[in-house]
Every structure is written in C-alpha cells, then in structure tokens.
Amino acid sequence: MDIDAWVWWLIGAVGLGIPLVVTAMPEFGMLSAGAVAGSVTAGLGGGMVAQVLVFAAVSVALIAVVRPIAARHRAERPQLATGVDALKGRQAVVVERVDGSGGRIELAGEIWSARSLDADQIFEPGEHVDVIEIDGATAVVM
The missing domain is CATH 2.40.50.140 (Nucleic acid-binding proteins)
Structure with missing residues (x-):
C-alpha cells in the first residue's frame, strides 16, 4: 500500500500539533500549519521540492509575523491584581x-x-x- 505524500504531510501536522498541546509552545502550531500547507501543495500535484519550500516558507512566515504580534499583546495585557x-x-x-x-x-x-x-x-x-x-x-x- 502506497500512501500519498499529502497524507504524510497531514500526519506530520498532527505530529507537530501534539507537542503544541503538551508544551503550549505556539511555534509547534506554526510548523503544523506549514505542514498542512505542504499537504495542500502535494494534493495539488506539486513536487517534493515545492512541498518542502511551501512548508518552510509558511512556517517561517508565521513564526516571523505571528510571534512578535503575540509577544506584543502579551506584554500589553494589564496584570490583574487578585x-x-x-x-x-x-x-x-x-x-x-x-x-x-x-x-x-x-x-x-x-x-x-x-x-x-x-x-x-x-x-x-x-x-x-x-x-x-x-x-x-x-x-x-x-
């Protein structure tokens, strides 16, 4: 039985989602989203090089854009005195x-x-x- 490349990417996305839930490190979620993008590329017929490039580009873009925004929001949040x-x-x-x-x-x-x-x-x-x-x-x- 031969498994298509897009299925392997989805398995990788789930595999990256597990540490996201366990460690609460959002970077794993961003890598998981990159794997989903790689899966879509594979499903549309893109070659292995295109799949890896899309995975890397989406993952790096999410980490470069989303992390600073999240850090800024976390720093601006008022501390609740209890x-x-x-x-x-x-x-x-x-x-x-x-x-x-x-x-x-x-x-x-x-x-x-x-x-x-x-x-x-x-x-x-x-x-x-x-x-x-x-x-x-x-x-x-x-």
Whole structure:
C-alpha cells in the first residue's frame, strides 16, 4: 500500500500539533500549519521540492509575523491584581478607632484588623482611610 505524500504531510501536522498541546509552545502550531500547507501543495500535484519550500516558507512566515504580534499583546495585557494585592490602594472606612497598635476598618465589605502606618496617627470611626499594604491579616492604613 502506497500512501500519498499529502497524507504524510497531514500526519506530520498532527505530529507537530501534539507537542503544541503538551508544551503550549505556539511555534509547534506554526510548523503544523506549514505542514498542512505542504499537504495542500502535494494534493495539488506539486513536487517534493515545492512541498518542502511551501512548508518552510509558511512556517517561517508565521513564526516571523505571528510571534512578535503575540509577544506584543502579551506584554500589553494589564496584570490583574487578585487576593490581598487587589486590596492595596483601596479606600476603607474606620469602624473602630485605628492607631499604631490596632483597630478595625470595613474594607471591600468585610471587617479587617488595621493599624496606622504612622504610629502617632489616629483615625476615628467614620473616617476614610487608604490601605497601604496588607501585613498578614492586618491592613496598614493612612
């Protein structure tokens, strides 16, 4: 049984797609697309040299064009703050007097232990404060 060249290219494309899924390296996907292009060339009757040239040209073009665009999009994506990092810089309301040794604030709908950044600074109930950092389970405010 003789297998046509276009089938071998498709087998190669699937073979290159497997490491793409396992390693999440997009370059394998670009090489796989090049193999599909080689398969199309073989199916249209192109010779082996044409098939290899199309595979190489499509693969190199995709890597040269798509990788920089993807890297630029990845770099421009804003980082999403989660957990305690999302609380830094937010405003809170003093529930129980806050000074350098402690107190309580309402932050993001929850009651938190708090202390003032400056040990001499005192905040009374009802005042708005800014959360500077989270130290364990205590919000440091000013």
